[in-house]
Amino acid sequence: MGVAVMKLRNPPVNSLSLECLTEFTISLEKLENDKSIRGVILTSECPGIFSAGLDLLEMYGRNPAHYAEYWKNVQELWLRLYTSNMILVSAINGASPAGGCLLALCCDYRVMADNPKYTIGLNESLLGIVAPFWFKDMYVNTIGHREAERALQLGTLFSPAEALKVGVVDEVVPEDQVHSKARSVMTKWLAIPDHSRQLTKNMMRKATADNLIKQREADIQNFTSFISKDSIQKSLHMYLEKLKQKKG
Numbered sequence: 001m002g003v004a005v006m007k008l009r010n011p012p013v014n015s016l017s018l019e020c021l022t023e024f025t026i027s028l029e030k031l032e033n034d035k036s037i038r039g040v041i042l043t044s045e046c047p048g049i050f051s052a053g054l055d056l057l058e059m060y061g062r063n064p065a066h067y068a069e070y071w072k073n074v075q076e077l078w079l080r081l082y083t084s085n086m087i088l089v090s091a092i093n094g095a096s097p098a099g100g101c102l103l104a105l106c107c108d109y110r111v112m113a114d115n116p117k118y119t120i121g122l123n124e125s126l127l128g129i130v131a132p133f134w135f136k137d138m139y140v141n142t143i144g145h146r147e148a149e150r151a152l153q154l155g156t157l158f159s160p161a162e163a164l165k166v167g168v169v170d171e172v173v174p175e176d177q178v179h180s181k182a183r184s185v186m187t188k189w190l191a192i193p194d195h196s197r198q199l200t201k202n203m204m205r206k207a208t209a210d211n212l213i214k215q216r217e218a219d220i221q222n223f224t225s226f227i228s229k230d231s232i233q234k235s236l237h238m239y240l241e242k243l244k245q246k247k248g
């Protein structure tokens with residue numbers, strides 16, 4: 001039926017390393033250019049984890065040129081996903097913090113597994129960093145200004161039930177039904193003529209995408225100088241240590 005399934009596989013936690021981002025972007029571009037493909041189901045092959053988000057090791061202890069290169073690729077993937085002409089449905093089968101949530105938010109419909117261990121949200125503030133304006137814009141577009149304002153400041157990671165209530169996801173289903181539900185949702189969306197759906201999607205998303213497109217270079221500079229600060233590097237160091245200690 002012209003649907004591809006993209007399974008994220010970058011063990012152990014599907015963090016979006018530079019290599020992973022690049023591969024993701026290239027795969028998406030290939031699908032976009034393949035006229036037989038109308039929809040993509042985005043999911044994960046890592047048990048219990050959709051994606052741990054951006055790779056902290058790409059943002060810690062590197063040089064400014066690396067940060068700039070990394071951020072350019074993060075922007076590129078986001079623009080491709082957010083403005084895709086294809087129908088994107090995410091089958092969120094695990095934890096989905098920060099950049100993981102960002103991937104899901106780019107989709108047209110989000111189905112999440114009903115497992116309270118899995119959480120989703122833009123938790124950047126918990127790391128001592130700030131969600132960039134285009135992450136924020138997409139959050140506002142999805143859950144509204146008030147909910148986004150609160151969730152961004154608190155760095156809230158929502159359980160599936162909370163995520164459904166606030167609108168971060170569209171549907172929560174038993175874990176063993178995530179993929180079948182994503183397929184049935186896709187079937188419904190495929191019934192809509194592509195040209196009218198694509199024009200409508202473009203109308204809804206263009207202003208948000210253009211907001212980044214018109215200031216991509218400045219955004220890269222902002223990120224690079226922000227992430228290079230000693231205080232920010234210290235926060236990331238502490239967060240990475242906390243992740244290590246969690247293991248005991």
Ligand SMILES: CC/C=C\C/C=C\C/C=C\CC/C=C/CC(=O)SCCNC(=O)CCNC(=O)[C@H](O)C(C)(C)COP(=O)(O)OP(=O)(O)OC[C@H]1O[C@@H](n2cnc3c(N)ncnc32)[C@H](O)[C@@H]1OP(=O)(O)O
Binds near residue numbers: 049
């Ligand atoms: C005014 C504003 C001005 C300027 C602003 C300009 C720009 C904005 C600046 C910055 C924005 C940058 C945006 C960043 C967005 C992000 O995505 S940041 C990443 C956020 N991710 C997280 O917080 C997730 C952290 N991880 C976890 O919570 C858990 O690992 C997870 C629940 C995913 C899985 O748990 P579990 O199965 O128990 O696994 P472990 O915790 O044991 O982890 C296994 C190993 O993986 C390493 N790891 C985990 N997450 C990441 C990651 N995101 N990147 C790299 N590595 C990760 C973890 O350390 C373990 O490693 P080890 O085995 O110990 O070596």
